[in-house]
Amino acid sequence: xxxxxxxxxxxxxxxEFQEILGDGLGFNFVHRALELPELQAPLEEIxxxxxxxxxxxxxxxxxxDDAALAFKALNGLPGPYTKxxxxxxxxxxxxxxxxxxxxxxxxxxxxxxxTAGPGKEIKLFTGSVxxxxxxxxxxxxxxxxxxxxxxxxxxxxxxxxGSKAKNNCSHRYKAxxxxxxxxxxxxxxxxx
Amino acid sequence: xxxxxxxxxxxxxxxEFQEILGDGLGFNFVHRALELPELQAPLEEIxxxxxxxxxxxxxxxxxxDDAALAFKALNGLPGPYTKxxxxxxxxxxxxxxxxxxxxxxxxxxxxxxxTAGPGKEIKLFTGSVxxxxxxxxxxxxxxxxxxxxxxxxxxxxxxxxGSKAKNNCSHRYKAxxxxxxxxxxxxxxxxx
Numbered sequence: 001x002x003x004x005x006x007x008x009x010x011x012x013x014x015x016e017f018q019e020i021l022g023d024g025l026g027f028n029f030v031h032r033a034l035e036l037p038e039l040q041a042p043l044e045e046i047x048x049x050x051x052x053x054x055x056x057x058x059x060x061x062x063x064x065d066d067a068a069l070a071f072k073a074l075n076g077l078p079g080p081y082t083k084x085x086x087x088x089x090x091x092x093x094x095x096x097x098x099x100x101x102x103x104x105x106x107x108x109x110x111x112x113x114x115t116a117g118p119g120k121e122i123k124l125f126t127g128s129v130x131x132x133x134x135x136x137x138x139x140x141x142x143x144x145x146x147x148x149x150x151x152x153x154x155x156x157x158x159x160x161x162g163s164k165a166k167n168n169c170s171h172r173y174k175a176x177x178x179x180x181x182x183x184x185x186x187x188x189x190x191x192x
Numbered sequence: 193x194x195x196x197x198x199x200x201x202x203x204x205x206x207x208e209f210q211e212i213l214g215d216g217l218g219f220n221f222v223h224r225a226l227e228l229p230e231l232q233a234p235l236e237e238i239x240x241x242x243x244x245x246x247x248x249x250x251x252x253x254x255x256x257d258d259a260a261l262a263f264k265a266l267n268g269l270p271g272p273y274t275k276x277x278x279x280x281x282x283x284x285x286x287x288x289x290x291x292x293x294x295x296x297x298x299x300x301x302x303x304x305x306x307t308a309g310p311g312k313e314i315k316l317f318t319g320s321v322x323x324x325x326x327x328x329x330x331x332x333x334x335x336x337x338x339x340x341x342x343x344x345x346x347x348x349x350x351x352x353x354g355s356k357a358k359n360n361c362s363h364r365y366k367a368x369x370x371x372x373x374x375x376x377x378x379x380x381x382x383x384x
Contacts, residue, residue: 037233040276041229075281088269089267089269096292
């Protein structure tokens with residue numbers, strides 16, 4: 001069975017990934033903890049660049065994941081820099097960035113990039129969810145914006161709805177469903 | 193006379209650079225317009241990386257410059273991402289990022305990186321100025337935060353004090369004075 005390394009420094013992401021995808025892809029995903037340098041660039045360009053770096057290191061199939069919050073009032077920022085903003089100013093700081101604005105709408109975006117190996121084609125799978133930035137009421141989980149993002153149609157933040165409900169509607173869920181479709185099709189073709 | 197290429201996509205920076213440094217370094221600085229990819233990283237790491245890229249392209253001596261605003265209330269952000277924040281949310285947007293905070297203090301930072309060529313040592317020169325983020329009252333110059341940064345001890349923003357006064361006290365002035373000292377010493381040694 002082909003082994004695809006999911007390259008991320010964030011173990012929480014890999015756990016979610018497993019919960020969402022389950023088994024039955026015909027591929028075996030394993031976690032590889034690597035911290036890769038990221039560009040200042042649009043989300044898709046960052047993901048492609050990280051995927052190329054990861055494939056060079058691993059010398060085989062890899063998947064990378066980039067998550068972002070795009071605030072509408074800030075024209076898509078903090079976007080690619082969401083992780084660093086989380087680290088440096090926390091969830092309250094992210095909230096405060098919208099203090100001057102009535103518009104609290106935001107997109108949560110997951111960008112996945114997969115390649116079968118160095119020099120091979122890079123496939124992108126993007127999932128996004130519209131929602132609002134809310135005041136964090138839930139105990140705060142490090143390195144996650146779940147406690148301040150409330151998807152449209154939901155009555156609570158990702159953090160408050162719990163991982164099961166979140167993983168049935170999230171930006172990462174949407175991106176992973178596209179990835180799953182790609183792998184199932186690929187497996188079907190291979191077995192012919 | 194040795195030619196050092198000052199690599200920047202911002203022509204305004206090169207103009208300031210000439211106004212501050214004048215002649216008499218024993219080196220000839222020329223402008224090279226290149227847009228180089230930047231890392232998500234601390235300021236000095238970004239400058240070193242850009243300098244390495246520039247030296248590879250130019251195959252000779254290069255200087256690169258990175259300017260940033262570090263808001264104290266935001267733990268140093270937007271920092272390396274100041275240029276993108278300026279492009280996407282403008283000076284009013286940068287101001288608004290501090291709406292929730294009493295503390296409007298900030299550092300303006302200029303990081304210069306010089307190398308004599310690819311693979312050679314990279315020298316860093318950092319100049320910083322303490323000040324306040326103020327409401328922009330001056331007509332806004334594209335790609336510059338001069339209209340919202342007021343240095344401590346001054347009664348107006350960089351933009352309002354005019355280029356001559358600014359260039360005698362600015363973060364770029366301080367960094368360039370360190371660079372000048374380095375070049376004068378280098379010239380002195382070479383002539384012995």
